[in-house]
Amino acid sequence: MTVTATPVLEVRDIVKTYGGVHALDGVSLSLAPGEVHCLAGENGSGKSTLIKIISGVERADSGAITIDGTTHGHLTPNEAIRSGVQVIYQDFSLFPNLSAAENIAMLSELAERRVLSSRSRIRAAAQRVVDDLGLSLDLDAEVERLSVADRQLIAICRALVNDAKVLIMDEPTTALTYSEVQRLFVIVRRLQQRGVAIVFVSHKLDEVLAISQRLTVLRNGRVVESGDASGYTRRAVSKAMTGRDVSETRLVNDVAPDAPQLLEVEHLSRAGGFDDVSFALRAGEILGITGLLGSGRSEIAEAVFGINPADSGRILVQGKPRRIASIHDAVDAGIGYVPEDRLTQGLFLDIPIAENMVAASLDAYRTRFGLLDRRRIRRSIADLFGRLRIQAPNSSAVVRSLSGGNAQRVVLAKWLDRKPAILLLNGPTVGVDVGSKEEIVTILREQAAAGMGIVVISDDIPELVSCCHRILIIHDGHVVAELAGDDIDADEIQRRMAA
Amino acid sequence: MTARLARLRGPNNEGLLLAVIVLVVIAMSLASPAFFTAGTFFALVRSSMVPLIFALGVLLVLISGGVDVSFPAIAIFAAYTTVTLFMDGSGGTALVIFAVAMLIGAGLGMLNGVVIARFRLPTLIVTLGTQGIFKGVLIAYIGSAYISAGDLPSAITEASDRHLVDVAGGGYLHFLIVPVVVIVLLVAAMLKWTVFGRSIYAIGGDTEAARRVGIRVVRTQVWLYMLVGALAAFGGVVYVILGKNANPQSLVGTELDIIAAVVLGGASIFGGRGSVGGTVLGVVLVQLINNNLVLVGIPSTWQRAAVGVLLLLGVSIQAFAATRGRSRPVAVQKEVAA
Incomplete structure (x- = not known):
């Protein structure tokens, strides 16, 4: 251990059980001022529970939390805030209907137990933090109208308005582009110099290793590794998290030379989105489409699936030109789409897994009399549930109770049940931990091997490299490069994306 | 140009609403010479007072992300109970009557608030339930009799006849407009300048x-529903004073009209948005149509249809403005700009 300063936060022997299951089983963690500490672990390893306990949202069954020398047996959210603990949640927890300034300053107004609220004081407090971090933000704009990156900055500003000593960032980079992540890291280093201790939670191991000094890995509610981040490689962290070797090596099946063309896109354009995009996809092939956020990569997929149809160009499915002006047309043509934001676009959260799985394909289960064939539905559900290795007590659990990786598998199951010839996936592993990621990629490989044509839109380059036959790189709405076979290389893609 | 227009329109379409009111006033003045008079204006003010007070309560709940339908029941419960308490000449100035009614109202509101906040239940269903309970308890245990002017406490009948301004031809401005305006201003100030007010927006x-x-x-939330209950009770007493009678069967059933006026005034039924200015305009527009459609020769049967059309228009404009404001940034242009 290189830590010599007195820790600003010390968590000792925290135990937390939910209905007999140990979510946390004697977890200890200490944090020195000015340290970036990475907290890694798969979904369900206890990271979120630990964060909730440190921020006072949940109460530990036993154990103690010491912040700045004061030991708390039971911490309330307000006590945590007053002792200088701030959490930046994955969803930012901002007020969409209030101005940026008010979002930032609300916290200090409340902490000072004010009765009257003053617009000029709020404005000044917010401006001070923004200037302090050297940012430029429109403080009068409603948060609803700001970009995700700006919202993230506002969440950071809010956390700092009250002189935070400990800043917990829960997956801060999930929605950011490469350059926005770099900008975030600059801010993190600046805070670090000021003595703020930062807990950094992320699934992106490269980022974690780049920014952290120390690392703690949780698995099944226990600390399995803790030490200097410099002593770990990506592979070692993955192994600690999952308890097994996770392969990220490139593994692609050969496409049969006579495999038919499933999808041909010719000179597709959409004003403000992309321009003159052409590509083809054969049966059994996995095609990657990548580019920075805002490059047009998602828009291309949305045009092929008819969400925002293209203005001009041609789409051929299995050799036949198809007019795709709506989602309905695309589904008719045998195209499936797994959207980026699965929580709002792809799933019915409060409905059981089983019903979600067959939600898109109920038509196929109609009997002669127009009724649903329950027996066949049950068979399909059991088959998909096993095939996609969904970890849930059973298929009647509601989707909301699932982790990110498992929810994503339910979305996949829903589309696989429709048996589309072509499946487009937008960010299939966003917010999914390494173990699940590997399994999802394996599922995609299996589907391709069975003759499906798959398009993966993603900015997770290692993932694309590991499974794609070909990769298109989009920049400013144009295809700037197409890499295939041995030319597929992570550094090369990174370079071309930013160019 | 568009920026200036957008500013004129106001954050919740208040400007647009004002323009519609001006248009309606001009149209009605042209159609009927009897319209543009002080008498009509004072009548409009008088008929807007009770809905306005109720609308403030509805606005507060809407901003916090809920829908309250129990306020008419609270209003008549509190007003009728207070009237029966002071009926047998046991004294009590108007001020005392208002205070007692508002305490009762706050108590009933607290019941709403505790159930909603503690158990995190949907506000519409909770208040639908309590509305029935309040009305049932009122009629079963407190009284079901209509109380006419002669039996009302003297403080109330005296208050009924206090006019601020009288005009020839029978029109008058009732003095209760003063406390109503004060309450409107207080609620506006609370929403804008207190941490409590901003917290309501935040929760919504x-x-x-x-x-x-x-x-x-x-x-x-508990404080909010107590406040809303007290506001409803105040409105109930004003209603009794203006009508010079207390009828336990009245008011309940008018809740949707009030909610419609508030939504027309720009408050979002999804919470977090709404202003006192817009609410005032919404109430005035609805009352303007309710009161004066007859004056310009449109049968009164069309009143409800007209209010319905207005509401649909108002909500459509809101939805349209929202989708335009939130349209996704154009990918390519954003890259160029950056």
């Missing part, structure tokens, strides 16, 4: 985020 914007930032959501 995202309740979980409010909890995480340290707002005591349960406490704020």
Whole structure:
């Protein structure tokens, strides 16, 4: 251990059980001022529970939390805030209907137990933090109208308005582009110099290793590794998290030379989105489409699936030109789409897994009399549930109770049940931990091997490299490069994306 | 140009609403010479007073992300109970009567607030339930009899006849407009300049985020529903004073009209948005149509249809403005700009 300063936060022997299951089983963690500490672990390893306990949202069954020398047996959210603990949640927890300034300053107004609220004081407090971090933000704009990156900055500003000593960032980079992540890291280093201790939670191991000094890995509610981040490689962290070797090596099946063309896109354009995009996809092939956020990569997929149809160009499915002006047309043509934001676009959260799985394909289960064939539905559900290795007590659990990786598998199951010839996936592993990621990629490989044509839109380059036959790189709405076979290389893609 | 127009329109379409009111006034003045008079104006003010007070309560609940339909029941419960308490000449000035009624109203509101905040139940269903309970208890235990002017406490009948301004031809401006205006201003100030008011917006914007930032959501909601209950009770007493009678069967059933006026005034039924200015305009527009459609020769049977059309228009404009404001940034142009 290189830590010599007195820790600003010390968590000792925290135990937390939910209905007999140990979510946390004697977890200890200490944090020195000015340290970036990475907290890694798969979904369900206890990271979120630990964060909730440190921020006072949940109460530990036993154990103690010491912040700045004061030991708390039971911490309330307000006590945590007053002792200088701030959490930046994955969803930012901002007020969409209030101005940026008010979002930032609300916290200090409340902490000072004010009765009257003053617009000029709020404005000044917010401006001070923004200037302090050297940012430029429109403080009068409603948060609803700001970009995700700006919202993230506002969440950071809010956390700092009250002189935070400990800043917990829960997956801060999930929605950011490469350059926005770099900008975030600059801010993190600046805070670090000021003595703020930062807990950094992320699934992106490269980022974690780049920014952290120390690392703690949780698995099944226990600390399995803790030490200097410099002593770990990506592979070692993955192994600690999952308890097994996770392969990220490139593994692609050969496409049969006579495999038919499933999808041909010719000179597709959409004003403000992309321009003159052409590509083809054969049966059994996995095609990657990548580019920075805002490059047009998602828009291309949305045009092929008819969400925002293209203005001009041609789409051929299995050799036949198809007019795709709506989602309905695309589904008719045998195209499936797994959207980026699965929580709002792809799933019915409060409905059981089983019903979600067959939600898109109920038509196929109609009997002669127009009724649903329950027996066949049950068979399909059991088959998909096993095939996609969904970890849930059973298929009647509601989707909301699932982790990110498992929810994503339910979305996949829903589309696989429709048996589309072509499946487009937008960010299939966003917010999914390494173990699940590997399994999802394996599922995609299996589907391709069975003759499906798959398009993966993603900015997770290692993932694309590991499974794609070909990769298109989009920049400013144009295809700037197409890499295939041995030319597929992570550094090369990174370079071309930013160019 | 468009920026200036957008500013004129106001954050919740208040400007647009004002323009519609001006248009309606001009149209009605042209159609009927009897319209543009002080008498008509004072009548409009008089008929707007009670709906306005109710609308303030509805606005507060809408901003916090809920829908309250129990306020007419609270209003008549509090007003009728207070009237029966002071009926047998046991004294009590108008001020005391208002105070007692508002205490009762706050108590009933607290019941709403505790159930909603503690158990996190949907506000519409809770208040639908309590509305029935309040009305049932009122009729079963307190009284079901119509109380006419002669039997009302003297403080109320005296208040009924206090006019601020009288005009020839029978028109008058009732003095209760003064406390009503004061309350409107107080609520506006509270929403704008107090942490409590801003917390209501925050809770309506995202309740979980409010909890995480340290707002005591349960406490704020309980206080809010108590305040709304007190406002409803105040409206109930004003209603009794203006009508010079107390009828336990009245008011309940008018809740949707009030909610419609508030939504027309720009408040979002999804919470987090709404202003006192817009609410005032919404109430005035609805009353203007309700009162004066007959004057310009349109049968009164069309009143409800007209209000319905207005409401649909108002909500459509809101939805349209929202989708335009939130349209996704154009990918390519954004890259170029950056």
